[in-house]
Amino acid sequence: MAMSDLVQSSKSGEIGILTVNNPPVNALSPGVPEGILAGVEAFGKDDGVKAIVLIGGGRTFIAGADIKEFGKMTSGQTRRGPGFNEILNTVEKSSKPVVAAIHGTAFGGGLETAMACHYRVAVADALVGQPEVKLGIIPGAAGTQRLPRLAGIQKAVEMCAGGDPVKAADALKAGILDQIVEGDLLAGAIAFAKTKIGQAPRRTRDLTDKLGTAEANAPVFAAARDAARKRARNVLAPQAAIDAVEAATKLPFDQGIAREAELFQKCLFSDQSKSMIHVFFGEREVAKIPDIGKDIQLIPVNKVAVIGAGTMGGGIAMNFANAGIPVLIKETDQAALDRGMNTIKKNYANSVAKGRFTQAQMDERMARITPQLTYDGFDKVDMIVEAVFEGMELKKKIFGEIDKIAKPGAILASNTSTLNINEIASATKRPQFVIGTHFFSPANVMRLLELVRGAATSKEVIATCMAISKKIGKIGVLVGNCWGFVGNRMFGPYRREAQYLALEGAKVADIDKALYEWGMAMGPLATGDLAGLDVGWRIRKELALAGKSTGEPTVEDLLCELGRYGQKTGAGWYKYEKGDRTPHPDPEVAKIIKDTAAELGVPQKTFTDSEILRRLLFSSVNEACRILEEGKAYRASDIDVMWLHGFGFPRYRGGLMYWADGIGVKEVYAQIANWHQQYGARWAPSRLLRELAESGTPFREAKPAPFN
Numbered sequence: 130m131a132m133s134d135l136v137q138s139s140k141s142g143e144i145g146i147l148t149v150n151n152p153p154v155n156a157l158s159p160g161v162p163e164g165i166l167a168g169v170e171a172f173g174k175d176d177g178v179k180a181i182v183l184i185g186g187g188r189t190f191i192a193g194a195d196i197k198e199f200g201k202m203t204s205g206q207t208r209r210g211p212g213f214n215e216i217l218n219t220v221e222k223s224s225k226p227v228v229a230a231i232h233g234t235a236f237g238g239g240l241e242t243a244m245a246c247h248y249r250v251a252v253a254d255a256l257v258g259q260p261e262v263k264l265g266i267i268p269g270a271a272g273t274q275r276l277p278r279l280a281g282i283q284k285a286v287e288m289c290a291g292g293d294p295v296k297a298a299d300a301l302k303a304g305i306l307d308q309i310v311e312g313d314l315l316a317g318a319i320a321f322a323k324t325k326i327g328q329a330p331r332r333t334r335d336l337t338d339k340l341g342t343a344e345a346n347a348p349v350f351a352a353a354r355d356a357a358r359k360r361a362r363n364v365l366a367p368q369a370a371i372d373a374v375e376a377a378t379k380l381p382f383d384q385g386i387a388r389e390a391e392l393f394q395k396c397l398f399s400d401q402s403k404s405m406i407h408v409f410f411g412e413r414e415v416a417k418i419p420d421i422g423k424d425i426q427l428i429p430v431n432k433v434a435v436i437g438a439g440t441m442g443g444g445i446a447m448n449f450a451n452a453g454i455p456v457l458i459k460e461t462d463q464a465a466l467d468r469g470m471n472t473i474k475k476n477y478a479n480s481v482a483k484g485r486f487t488q489a490q491m492d493e494r495m496a497r498i499t500p501q502l503t504y505d506g507f508d509k510v511d512m513i514v515e516a517v518f519e520g521m522e523l524k525k526k527i528f529g530e531i532d533k534i535a536k537p538g539a540i541l542a543s544n545t546s547t548l549n550i551n552e553i554a555s556a557t558k559r560p561q562f563v564i565g566t567h568f569f570s571p572a573n574v575m576r577l578l579e580l581v582r583g584a585a586t587s588k589e590v591i592a593t594c595m596a597i598s599k600k601i602g603k604i605g606v607l608v609g610n611c612w613g614f615v616g617n618r619m620f621g622p623y624r625r626e627a628q629y630l631a632l633e634g635a636k637v638a639d640i641d642k643a644l645y646e647w648g649m650a651m652g653p654l655a656t657g658d659l660a661g662l663d664v665g666w667r668i669r670k671e672l673a674l675a676g677k678s679t680g681e682p683t684v685e686d687l688l689c690e691l692g693r694y695g696q697k698t699g700a701g702w703y704k705y706e707k708g709d710r711t712p713h714p715d716p717e718v719a720k721i722i723k724d725t726a727a728e729l730g731v732p733q734k735t736f737t738d739s740e741i742l743r744r745l746l747f748s749s750v751n752e753a754c755r756i757l758e759e760g761k762a763y764r765a766s767d768i769d770v771m772w773l774h775g776f777g778f779p780r781y782r783g784g785l786m787y788w789a790d791g792i793g794v795k796e797v798y799a800q801i802a803n804w805h806q807q808y809g810a811r812w813a814p815s816r817l818l819r820e821l822a823e824s825g826t827p828f829r830e831a832k833p834a835p836f837n
């Protein structure tokens with residue numbers, strides 16, 4: 130008997146089975162809730178059925194509401210009726226026990242559906258969660274009301290405001306699940322359902338014993354609000370989620386639902402949620418490479434080698450070790466190798482101290498990293514990542530060496546941040562296996578992994594590197610080969626303008642504060658201090674030697690000449706106490722800036738936060754347009770994703786281009802054209818920007834040149 134195309138119905142003896150089949154993740158698209166309702170009602174009338182099992186077909190239970198529907202609601206294309214809550218209430222009211230059988234992920238509306246069932250069983254590797262806050266919304270189908278009744282206030286607040294998934298074993302302990310099923314899920318769920326036949330169903334709405342007292346709950350809510358303010362600075366949804374859970378402790382169930390609906394609606398229509406939903410789809414779009422199909426053969430990568438145990442090499446090795454992949458790490462001298470391994474150890478020990486993982490897990494990860502001074506074993510690895518100093522001659526020498534050693538079919542990757550990948554590949558006889566894998570600093574923390582497609586890089590190598598990115602917890606973004614690639618090309622002007630603003634009279638701390646308060650993880654000058662100012666300084670010196678100086682502002686050069694490389698030397702744009710990363714404004718720096726400005730005859734003025742923000746970010750928007758116009762990125766949303774995961778751009782603002790669309794392409798262009806008049810060539814509007822402004826086309830619809 131088919132209830133709808135999306136929900137199938139069958140029977141096993143006295144048990145009615147409803148199977149949701151809405152690939153890929155059984156989202157609650159139109160038709161799914163209705164199918165579940167029809168199934169429960171039909172089984173309710175069927176005397177031969179004594180209990181019901183709800184299960185997901187394919188890879189998962191229900192992964193939540195259909196996120197594509199939200200945009201339709203907020204744009205007025207569809208309206209959200211009260212429907213879904215009523216459907217869940219009907220399921221809950223069923224006089225026959227309903228058991229949710231969970232595998233994969235019961236997320237958002239999926240967990241809410243399961244909680245409206247009377248019982249929940251799951252396989253051991255299932256995950257449950259209320260991740261709505263990650264989309265800028267809150268649970269909207271009574272999750273904030275049913276979850277505290279099952280799991281208590283503390284757990285409900287944690288899950289609804291934090292959004293992280295919970296493993297089956299923890300969910301069992303918390304009372305969200307009733308049983309973990311070993312072996313076949315459906316068989317286990319049927320067996321469980323049989324034990325409930327004839328019993329009055331346990332309805333979540335009627336449970337009150339875990340709701341606690343106002344006195345006991347007050348500190349829990351206060352602490353949660355405080356933690357959410359810190360963890361999700363400026364974000365509305367986590368606070369709204371806590372308000373909704375609090376309503377569960379103060380209002381009867383149905384009034385609690387009404388309060389939740391109000392808060393849900395407010396969040397759904399907020400700019401923050403629209404931005405975060407844009408990001409959700411952008412993060413999935415980025416993995417799609419137009420000329421590479423899903424059928425492409427991946428290269429198995431089970432063992433890796435990294436060349437260079439410096440800050441980057443060490444961080445890169447940690448990524449593989451964390452993902453369970455053994456990794457060789459090579460240095461040229463023992464002292465550097467020891468230093469690198471000590472840094473890795475220190476980083477891991479910090480994570481253990483912070484409770485991120487256990488000492489035993491740290492030991493396992495350390496054991497996966499083999500330090501060495503030779504190329505021993507390099508002939509057996511599937512991928513080699515070179516992470517030595519940024520110098521073409523050195524990189525070519527190394528690629529020439531590994532070309533002779535690496536086994537046929539091994540991926541040869543360079544962690545270059547600026548250099549021509551084709552030239553690096555030319556040092557080998559197998560350029561089709563060479564690719565750029567540009568990690569962002571700190572490599573073990575930042576999620577962006579810029580993959581640089583060389584002229585000869587094979588599709589297999591690209592697809593494999595995209596897959597590996599996911600495996601090691603990164604977001605891989607494929608970009609074209611050009612100086613500085615895409616990330617640094619956009620970040621360069623942003624940091625350049627920060628320096629110009631300082632020269633024009635803005636205080637160092639005020640520049641950083643404007644960006645930080647707006648939502649960036651750090652201000653641009655503090656970021657420089659963290660990454661090390663000497664990196665750019667060395668690159669500029671190399672360029673100058675090669676006669677390619679860009680004539681950029683020189684405050685950072687002056688700071689570097691004084692040995693002020695940033696945090697690592699205790700001084701950069703700021704000064705730092707030993708062992709402390711807190712930046713302190715430094716009058717010495719203010720004097721250097723003032724003297725330089727006087728020498729260059731730069732007039733001094735004051736700036737508002739909004740002027741600071743636009744000066745920095747518009748310069749990047751202009752460069753991003755140039756990148757698209759040259760065909761070095763696939764789409765504007767890839768650029769958004771890069772800003773989020775490489776540069777600490779706030780997720781709730783959707784990424785650089787999405788944010789710029791909010792201002793409007795015409796206004797951005799007019800301002801840039803104006804600055805072009807005022808400041809000269811560095812602000813020359815890109816052709817694409819001008820064309821978009823003239824035709825009124827938003828950035829998100831910009832058509833890049835064919836990728837090259």
Ligand code: 3H9
Nearest residue numbers: 154156192193194195196197236237238260268269270413
């Ligand atoms: C909610 O439930 C609100 C309720 O409280 C209120 C209701 C009234 N909708 O990530 P993947 C697509 S809010 C639509 O690559 P994975 C995704 O776009 C929702 N589409 O796979 C992709 O499509 P494509 C709460 C969705 O294995 C494909 O599925 N739930 C949805 O790495 C594969 O996705 C969430 O926030 C969706 N809900 O991870 C869960 N989910 O192939 C969000 C996925 O065309 N989803 N797609 O690019 C996830 O966390 C992950 O996708 C999941 C699978 C863990 C499920």
